[in-house]
Amino acid sequence: MNFDYKCVECRACEENCSIFITTGNNSPMEKLKIIDDLQNKIKITDDQIHTIFNCNKCEACQNSCPQQIPLIKLYDWARHEIQSSYGLRNEKQSRLIQNIVLTGNPFGSEESRLKGISLELLNKTKDQEIKRVESKTLLHLGCMLGYRLNSMRDDLLQIFDFLNINYTLLKNENCCGYFVWNTGDHATARKIIGKNSQDFNQFDKIICACAGCYTFFKEHYPNKEKFFHCIEIIDENLTRLKQEGKLHAKPLNNTVDKAILFHDSCHLTRPHKIIDAPRRVMKSIGIKYKNFARHGENSLCCGADGGLRMINPDLAIKIGLERVKEAKKVNSDGIITLCPFCIFNFRDATSEEDAIEVQSLYHHIRNYVELIEKS
Ligand code: SF4
Ligand code: SF4
Numbered sequence: 001m002n003f004d005y006k007c008v009e010c011r012a013c014e015e016n017c018s019i020f021i022t023t024g025n026n027s028p029m030e031k032l033k034i035i036d037d038l039q040n041k042i043k044i045t046d047d048q049i050h051t052i053f054n055c056n057k058c059e060a061c062q063n064s065c066p067q068q069i070p071l072i073k074l075y076d077w078a079r080h081e082i083q084s085s086y087g088l089r090n091e092k093q094s095r096l097i098q099n100i101v102l103t104g105n106p107f108g109s110e111e112s113r114l115k116g117i118s119l120e121l122l123n124k125t126k127d128q129e130i131k132r133v134e135s136k137t138l139l140h141l142g143c144m145l146g147y148r149l150n151s152m153r154d155d156l157l158q159i160f161d162f163l164n165i166n167y168t169l170l171k172n173e174n175c176c177g178y179f180v181w182n183t184g185d186h187a188t189a190r191k192i193i194g195k196n197s198q199d200f201n202q203f204d205k206i207i208c209a210c211a212g213c214y215t216f217f218k219e220h221y222p223n224k225e226k227f228f229h230c231i232e233i234i235d236e237n238l239t240r241l242k243q244e245g246k247l248h249a250k251p252l253n254n255t256v257d258k259a260i261l262f263h264d265s266c267h268l269t270r271p272h273k274i275i276d277a278p279r280r281v282m283k284s285i286g287i288k289y290k291n292f293a294r295h296g297e298n299s300l301c302c303g304a305d306g307g308l309r310m311i312n313p314d315l316a317i318k319i320g321l322e323r324v325k326e327a328k329k330v331n332s333d334g335i336i337t338l339c340p341f342c343i344f345n346f347r348d349a350t351s352e353e354d355a356i357e358v359q360s361l362y363h364h365i366r367n368y369v370e371l372i373e374k375s
Contacts, residue, residue: 003035003039003070003074003077005067005069005070005074006067006069007029007032007067007069008066008067009029010066011027011029012064012065012066013027013028013029013060013061013062013064013065013071014027014028014029014061015060015064016060016061016063016064016294016298016299016300017058017060017061018056018058018060018300018301018303018319018322019054019055019056019315019319021300021322022303022315022318022319022322023054023315025051025054026050026051026054026055028061028065028071030051031051031052031055031071031074031075031078032069032071032074034048034051034052034078035052035074035075035077035078038078038081038082044082044086049082049086049089050311050312052075052078052079052082053079053082053089053307053308053311053312054308054311054312054315055075055306055308056266056301056303056304056305056306056308056319057072057075057076057182057305057306057307058266058270058301058305058306059071059072059266059270059271060266060270060298060299060300060301062270063270063297076181076186079182079183079184080184080185080186081184082184083183083184083185083186084184088183088184088185089183089310089311090310090311092310093183093307093310093311095108096179096180096183096310097180097183097185097188100175100177100179100180100188100192101188104172104173104174104175105143105146105147105174105175106143106175106179107143107147107148109147111147112171112172113141113143113145113146113147113153113173114146114169114171116150117153117154117157118154136202136203136204136205137165137166137167137168137203137204137205137206137207138167138168138169138170138200138203138205138206138207139156139160139167139168139169139207139209139230140170140173140176140206140207140208140209140210140213140217141153141156141169141173141209141210142176142208142209142210142212142213142340143175143179143210144210144212144340144341144344145209145210145340146173148340148344149340149343149344149360151363152209152340152343152360152362152363153209155360155362155363155365155366156209156230156362156366158366158369158370159234159362159365159366159369162369162372162373163233163234163237163238163241165207165233165237167207168203170199174192174195174196174199175192176192176196176212176213176216176217177189177190177192177193177196177216177220178212178213178215178216179307180192181216181220182306182307183307183310189220193220193221196221197221197222200221200223200226203226204226205226205228206226206227206228207228207229207230207233208227208228208229208230209230210339210340211229211265211267211268211338211339211340211341212267212305212339212340212341214227214228214229214267214268214272215267215268215271215272218271218272219271229268229272229274229338230362231268231274231277231278231281231338231361232274232277234281234365235277235278235280235281238280238281238284238285239280239284242284247284247285247372248372248375259288259290259330259331259332259333259334260287260288260289260290260332260333260334260335260336261289261290261291261292261326261327261330261332261334261335261336262278262279262282262289262290262291262292262295262335262336262337262361263292263299263302263323263335263336263337263342263346264278264292264295264296264299264337265299265302265337265338265339265341265342266299266301266302266305266339267305267339268338268339269296269297269299270297273297275296275297278338278361281361281365282336282361282364285364285365285368286368287336287364289336290330290332292323292326292327293326300319300322300323301319302319302320302323302337302339302341302342302345302346303315303316303317303318303319303320303322303323303345303349304316304320304341304342304344304345305341309345316345317345317348317349319345320345320346320348320349321349323335323346323349324346324349324350324354324356327356328354328356332356333355333356333357334356334357334358334359335356335357335358335359336359336360336361336364337358337360337361338360338361338362340360343358343359343360346358
């Protein structure tokens with residue numbers, strides 16, 4: 001493979017690179033030099049392999065490169081080359097792939113990801129399944145909401161119920177393939193994409209709850225225009241209700257005086273420019289939020305992405321701590337975000353003394369929806 005690009009060594013790509021900021025190493029330029037070696041079939045060392053995988057694939061480097069070098073595509077290619085020529089990185093990666101192939105989720109759970117949904121919501125879901133042929137809209141939960149952050153899943157279902165959005169949930173929903181792709185095993189990831197695409201054929205619209213799945217669908221699945229992120233749909237519906245004068249509950253009193261920081265997810269901001277929608281929603285429901293110093297397209301990654309937690313969990317948490325430190329500096333008592341990976345990593349990076357609550361925006365919207373329903 002021969003990629004045609006010219007790095008002018010301006011180092012603009014280092015400015016928002018979570019890895020470089022935290023370690024002073026493993027910069028995008030270092031990665032490019034290793035990619036040159038891989039292209040020239042020069043044997044690379046273990047340290048160089050680590051440099052390629054020490055990456056959140058957050059796109060901050062690509063976003064600031066004046067030469068418009070497709071860095072993420074190059075990193076993906078490099079991971080694939082390494083997996084093909086040097087094998088998988090560790091036992092955790094092979095277990096993850098095996099779990100996804102055998103059970104459809106990285107945790108190896110035999111349960112459906114709908115398990116544990118409250119009876120009330122499940123009944124409503126069953127109704128939606130009856131309407132399945134008419135609705136042709138799939139709500140895709142993702143592995144994290146299905147198996148690790150059930151409260152985020154249930155908050156979302158309650159919001160959709162309030163907004164009267166018709167949808168289908170697949171009992172056998174499968175992993176999107178992003179975890180596998182990040183290991184470099186693109187052959188297995190492509191098989192997963194093929195299988196899921198067949199399941200998706202029956203739907204006109206697919207609404208994704210997880211920022212990671214959403215971006216992977218948009219970049220690697222056919223019919224990209226079918227995919228939407230939940231916050232786009234919630235924003236659209238809340239704006240409509242506001243215009244119709246139906247958002248009559250008082251704003252969320254419990255959050256009005258608190259300094260809550262909103263963390264942009266890399267998956268939503270840089271590739272898809274979903275920056276204003278969550279802010280509009282927070283404004284509509286009365287959350288007084290503050291932005292991190294680095295926000296929007298210049299946001300710093302939470303540290304979890306790109307499979308880093310599997311390869312280098314200590315580094316992933318160290319990066320998460322950068323955000324937590326900033327929140328403490330402005331005396332914030334909360335971080336809000338939309339991505340389940342960010343929530344997980346920030347929770348691991350905070351301690352009880354920090355007294356910083358990390359919550360999904362869905363949680364706050366659900367609180368607001370409950371206020372309306374009670375009023
Ligand atoms: S994708 Fe993010 S973490 Fe990886 S090199 Fe680029 S800026 Fe750094
Ligand atoms: S921003 Fe682009 S051109 Fe500048 S050093 Fe980084 S990769 Fe090279």
